[in-house]
Amino acid sequence: MEYISVKQFAEKYGVSERTVRNYCASGKIDGAFLTGKTWNIPEDSVLPQKRKKKPSPLLLRLRKEKSNRLKGGIYHHIQIDLTYNSNHIEGSRLTKEQTRFIFETNTLGFTTENTRIDDILETVNHFRCIDFIIDHAGEKITESHIKQLHLMLKNNTSDSQKAWFAVGDYKRLANEVGGEKTALPEEVHKQMKALLTDFNAIKKVQFDDILDFHVCFERIHPFQDGNGRVGRLIMLWQCLQNAIVPFIITEELRFYYYRGLQNWGKTNGFLRDTCLSAQDNFKSLLNYFKIKFNP
Numbered sequence: 352m353e354y355i356s357v358k359q360f361a362e363k364y365g366v367s368e369r370t371v372r373n374y375c376a377s378g379k380i381d382g383a384f385l386t387g388k389t390w391n392i393p394e395d396s397v398l399p400q401k402r403k404k405k406p407s408p409l410l411l412r413l414r415k416e417k418s419n420r421l422k423g424g425i426y427h428h429i430q431i432d433l434t435y436n437s438n439h440i441e442g443s444r445l446t447k448e449q450t451r452f453i454f455e456t457n458t459l460g461f462t463t464e465n466t467r468i469d470d471i472l473e474t475v476n477h478f479r480c481i482d483f484i485i486d487h488a489g490e491k492i493t494e495s496h497i498k499q500l501h502l503m504l505k506n507n508t509s510d511s512q513k514a515w516f517a518v519g520d521y522k523r524l525a526n527e528v529g530g531e532k533t534a535l536p537e538e539v540h541k542q543m544k545a546l547l548t549d550f551n552a553i554k555k556v557q558f559d560d561i562l563d564f565h566v567c568f569e570r571i572h573p574f575q576d577g578n579g580r581v582g583r584l585i586m587l588w589q590c591l592q593n594a595i596v597p598f599i600i601t602e603e604l605r606f607y608y609y610r611g612l613q614n615w616g617k618t619n620g621f622l623r624d625t626c627l628s629a630q631d632n633f634k635s636l637l638n639y640f641k642i643k644f645n646p
Contacts, residue, residue: 356392359392379399409596410489413426428636429599437580437584443474469510473508479503492592494543498519500584501520501574510577515575517574531570539571561590594644598627608625
């Protein structure tokens, strides 16, 4: 039997070392034992499961429609609308109709001279990322989950062919966003670990907690590219996880969204109002599909 330390277990599951020690002391991790003051944890141990929250009506509907591959429902709408808008914000040249055609038929249908292979691949990959979130929405988000989203998003793209790009892993080269410096590569793991630990410790997640996490994530900018899309996917996950109505940042809201990101911490209302406006649009959809939500 191989054993790992409290620190290694904490990093593996994205929790604090203090939490792991409490699990060990209360007997919640089978086979863990003390040597002096040091806990030894079986390598194959898993994170103790807390009582699961009951999935929201929206999450239940998404899982049902995903399983049945139902067209024309809320699952179908989220896949197309979130994928198109999130990719378009980052420079994709695919139209919404092309995005819809790819989702519905798994073919492109028609192309233009400006159609890029990476745009097609990242569209298909983004659909799979949303499926991954729906399947795992009840789980606490870890660094491994976030890296998996990046790996799925960038799978088989031209970036995945670059040795320095590190698809599915944190960046290796320093980068900027909007002319602002971000976390250096050697700082990313520490900052991401702290960000996730703080978020996962919140007992009742509020709307602003999700926005604050998103801003911090984008300012860390943990990946070489794809940070915006991964960040917005995480917001969907956090909303579904906490029974908060999701929201989709559309092309029309792009300017206000970027302004909100830049001013968070000084004028939080910019981002909050933008996202609440997007949430109101989503609530209209829930009403149309007769899906209950907390007002």
